Amino acid sequence: MHMHKMEKIWLFIGIGTLILFLAIVGVNAFYMGNKPPSCIATINPDRVSSTPPFNHPGVKQIGKNHYQVTVVASAFSFDPGDIKIPLGAKVDFVAATKDVVHGFEIAKTDVNFMIEPGYISTYSTTFKKPGEYLLLCNEYCGTGHQLMATKLEVVG
Ligand code: CUA
Numbered sequence: 001m002h003m004h005k006m007e008k009i010w011l012f013i014g015i016g017t018l019i020l021f022l023a024i025v026g027v028n029a030f031y032m033g034n035k036p037p038s039c040i041a042t043i044n045p046d047r048v049s050s051t052p053p054f055n056h057p058g059v060k061q062i063g064k065n066h067y068q069v070t071v072v073a074s075a076f077s078f079d080p081g082d083i084k085i086p087l088g089a090k091v092d093f094v095a096a097t098k099d100v101v102h103g104f105e106i107a108k109t110d111v112n113f114m115i116e117p118g119y120i121s122t123y124s125t126t127f128k129k130p131g132e133y134l135l136l137c138n139e140y141c142g143t144g145h146q147l148m149a150t151k152l153e154v155v156g
Pocket of ligand 1: 139
């Protein structure tokens with residue numbers, strides 16, 4: 001079968017456009033599925049307990065009026081169990097999971113992110129009101145999901 005030169009060119013342009021389109025869609029799907037915006041750094045989920053800073057979960061002062069709260073999530077609890085932070089301080093949450101996907105939500109605040117196996121999630125905030133807050137898991141993670149919560153105290 002004989003094809004005209006112009007037909008061949010148009011065929012190539014058509015195939016080329018299709019490939020480019022599929023590549024863009026594929027790349028977007030990959031990033032959206034694997035990289036939530038709050039998760040940049042990666043971690044081996046099997047070694048969370050021995051990887052700094054997760055080998056020492058808890059509250060640590062890292063600057064003047066600036067604290068880092070390291071949290072390890074696992075079915076079905078948060079470590080540390082009780083978190084105490086001063087009112088008005090900048091708080092950087094750094095979280096990782098030892099097993100499945102968990103949620104990290106502090107009721108009545110803007111803190112709400114996912115913790116995915118293999119990634120380190122971070123979120124910064126400042127608490128404007130003193131009192132007791134509820135830190136809870138809002139991603140279904142198994143039979144004990146409803147029990148996965150702890151309290152956070154903002155001391156002013
Ligand atoms: Cu952890 Cu639901």
